[in-house]
Amino acid sequence: xxxxxxxxxxxxxxxxxxxxxxxxxxxxxxxxxxxxxxxxxxxxxxxxxxxxxxxxxxxxxxxxxxxxxxxxxxxxxxxxxxxxxxxxxxxxxxxxxxxxxxxxxxxxxxxxxxxxxxxxxxxxxxxxxxxxxxxxxxxxxxxxxxxxxxxxxxxxxxxxxxxxxxxxxxxxxxxxxxxxxxxxxxxxxxxxxxxxxxxxxxxxxxxxxxxxxxxxxxxxxxxxxxxxxxxxxxxxxxxxxxxxxxxxxxxxxxxxxxxxxxxxxxxxxxxxxxxxxxxxxxxxxxxxxxxxxxxxxxxxxxxxx
Amino acid sequence: xxxxxxxxxxxxxxxxxxxxxxxxxxxxxxxxxxxxxxxxxxxxxxxxxxxxxxxxxxxxxxxxxxxxxxxxxxxxxxxxxxxxxxxxxxxxxxxxxxxxxxxxxxxxxxxxxxxxxxxxxxxxxxxxxxxxxxxxxxxxxxxxxxxxxxxxxxxxxxxxxxxxxxxxxxxxxxxxxxxxxxxxxxxxxxxxxxxxxxxxxxxxxxxxxxxxxxxxxxxxxxxxxxxxxxxxxxxxxxxxxxxxxxxxxxxxxxxxxxxxxxxxxxxxxxxxxxxxxxxxxxxxxxxxxxxxxxxxxxxxxxxxx
Numbered sequence: 371x372x373x374x375x376x377x378x379x380x381x382x383x384x385x386x387x388x389x390x391x392x393x394x395x396x397x398x399x400x401x402x403x404x405x406x407x408x409x410x411x412x413x414x415x416x417x418x419x420x421x422x423x424x425x426x427x428x429x430x431x432x433x434x435x436x437x438x439x440x441x442x443x444x445x446x447x448x449x450x451x452x453x454x455x456x457x458x459x460x461x462x463x464x465x466x467x468x469x470x471x472x473x474x475x476x477x478x479x480x481x482x483x484x485x486x487x488x489x490x491x492x493x494x495x496x497x498x499x500x501x502x503x504x505x506x507x508x509x510x511x512x513x514x515x516x517x518x519x520x521x522x523x524x525x526x527x528x529x530x531x532x533x534x535x536x537x538x539x540x541x542x543x544x545x546x547x548x549x550x551x552x553x554x555x556x557x558x559x560x561x562x563x564x565x566x567x568x569x570x571x572x573x574x575x576x577x578x579x580x581x582x583x584x585x586x587x588x589x590x591x592x593x594x595x596x597x598x599x600x601x602x603x604x605x606x607x608x609x610x611x612x613x614x615x616x617x618x619x620x621x622x623x624x625x626x627x628x629x630x631x632x633x634x635x636x637x638x639x640x641x642x643x644x645x646x647x648x649x650x651x652x653x654x655x656x657x658x659x660x661x662x663x664x665x666x667x668x669x670x671x672x673x674x675x
Numbered sequence: 676x677x678x679x680x681x682x683x684x685x686x687x688x689x690x691x692x693x694x695x696x697x698x699x700x701x702x703x704x705x706x707x708x709x710x711x712x713x714x715x716x717x718x719x720x721x722x723x724x725x726x727x728x729x730x731x732x733x734x735x736x737x738x739x740x741x742x743x744x745x746x747x748x749x750x751x752x753x754x755x756x757x758x759x760x761x762x763x764x765x766x767x768x769x770x771x772x773x774x775x776x777x778x779x780x781x782x783x784x785x786x787x788x789x790x791x792x793x794x795x796x797x798x799x800x801x802x803x804x805x806x807x808x809x810x811x812x813x814x815x816x817x818x819x820x821x822x823x824x825x826x827x828x829x830x831x832x833x834x835x836x837x838x839x840x841x842x843x844x845x846x847x848x849x850x851x852x853x854x855x856x857x858x859x860x861x862x863x864x865x866x867x868x869x870x871x872x873x874x875x876x877x878x879x880x881x882x883x884x885x886x887x888x889x890x891x892x893x894x895x896x897x898x899x900x901x902x903x904x905x906x907x908x909x910x911x912x913x914x915x916x917x918x919x920x921x922x923x924x925x926x927x928x929x930x931x932x933x934x935x936x937x938x939x940x941x942x943x944x945x946x947x948x949x950x951x952x953x954x955x956x957x958x959x960x961x962x963x964x965x966x967x968x969x970x971x972x973x974x975x976x977x978x979x980x
Binding site for chain 2: 425454478479649
């Protein structure tokens with residue numbers, strides 16, 4: 371099984387400059403801080419990273435900044451899935467050229483009512499046009515955003531057709547039975563839960579770990595669960611319970627603005643609050659409620675870089 | 676009221692070459708055929724045109740081809756709405772530079788749960804960055820594809836903030852009460868129904884007309900309704916009833932592949948069957964069923980160019 375990636379991954383936030391361009395320096399610093407504080411890897415240019423609000427040219431710059439920073443191939447996944455398949459091909463080739471082989475790939479997400487055959491054909495078209503044996507695709511299944519369903523049958527079919535290339539999935543369906551079905555159906559597949567609420571269950575079922583938005587702030591707590599599991603410690607279940615409580619509290623707020631508000635508070639940098647349209651920053655009342663809940667929950671973050 | 680556009684508009688199909696690039700020559704010929712056979716205008720690069728499956732560079736080429744063909748400003752709307760607002764700004768500027776001022780603008784459609792304030796801010800950001808008084812925005816509301824709701828309140832708010840710029844809507848909700856609410860709420864606004872099923876009702880309610888996928892093949896029948904309405908003929912209701920029957924028959928099939936199959940059959944050009952991933956052509960059995968229904972319904976098309 372060619373999946374090499376496991377553990378705790380953050381779907382990393384993207385800090386923005388005043389003109390709403392990416393603050394590449396702060397972005398790399400945030401990635402390093404995550405990797406130093408509980409993350410086995412970061413997913414760049416995912417949903418939480420507002421990837422779909424950036425142009426292809428802007429995403430090229432993110433890939434270049436990650437490469438220039440020398441972050442390791444197995445510590446970064448690059449999100450490349452766009453609505454137009456030639457854009458996905460172009461960004462995937464750019465990631466490979468920059469030395470990053472692990473690609474988190476959304477299906478084209480504008481059109482709905484697309485069949486499993488249509489989704490299979492799309493991934494096949496992209497993989498064939500990229501034409502690079504080093505490519506490792508992690509299918510990105512996020513039905514609440516895409517309106518599309520990528521089930522264990524389709525994943526098994528893609529993996530059978532491209533066994534060395536389609537090696538995993540980020541399952542952001544929020545549905546544990548779906549994640550469990552994939553773990554059971556494709557042993558050794560890199561099944562990542564899209565929430566740390568299922569970190570311990572998914573690795574116990576044979577999956578790889580989690581890739582989560584809220585891991586931008588819960589990574590140290592995720593890492594405790596992961597270490598306890600790897601060490602065979604009896605504490606893993608209790609640590610998971612505390613982690614799930616944190617996640618469930620955080621997910622009552624809109625993900626990107628609330629996680630950015632926490633980072634702004636933690637770093638003292640207002641710049642962290644910026645989001646791209648169509649999102650808006652949290653209003654002051656919501657931010658105050660969130661920060662109170664964060665403090666009450668004992669979500670203390672390690673010092674910023 | 677600065678809306679100048681009315682009548683029957685087709686959300687035009689985009690014919691493709693064998694490598695899935697746009698067949699620009701066949702595209703322009705199709706636009707001309709529509710304009711000669713019942714359409715007051717064509718919407719280029721809409722949902723039916725598979726716009727979101729094309730890159731920004733490919734969409735530039737479509738805009739250039741329309742301009743090179745000398746199609747009139749008030750006979751073409753250009754779709755420019757992308758997920759990343761700088762792409763929408765870029766394509767809108769390109770349309771204006773090419774002489775086309777009527778823009779059909781989707782909101783950014785990846786992120787869900789976006790507030791009305793967030794959608795307002797997005798349109799405001801784009802309009803402000805474009806910064807051109809000649810711009811006429813037709814808001815493109817297609818909740819089944821975008822997962823977002825753009826209601827009469829939000830349209831009224833946008834129109835109040837930009838009275839000379841936000842001048843209409845393509846309401847593809849399929850919900851007649853929504854269309855009627857917009858006509859009532861903003862008199863003189865360019866409210867286009869996204870289906871010819873509501874062509875007569877929407878113009879009777881003070882709206883502008885329809886912009887429809889199926890008008891690629893029903894345009895001559897739409898035009899009969901429109902002419903009867905304009906001429907005050909008592910036949911308008913009966914003609915609308917026949918048109919609605921055609922529409923309801925056609926909309927039981929997946930829009931783009933089925934409309935392309937009809938065009939392939941009509942023109943004798945297999946090339947018309949090509950669609951971009953994630954869509955697939957109709958299978959042979961479905962195509963045969965569709966073509967039988969089309970014949971039975973008396974949907975005879977005028978000779979191809």
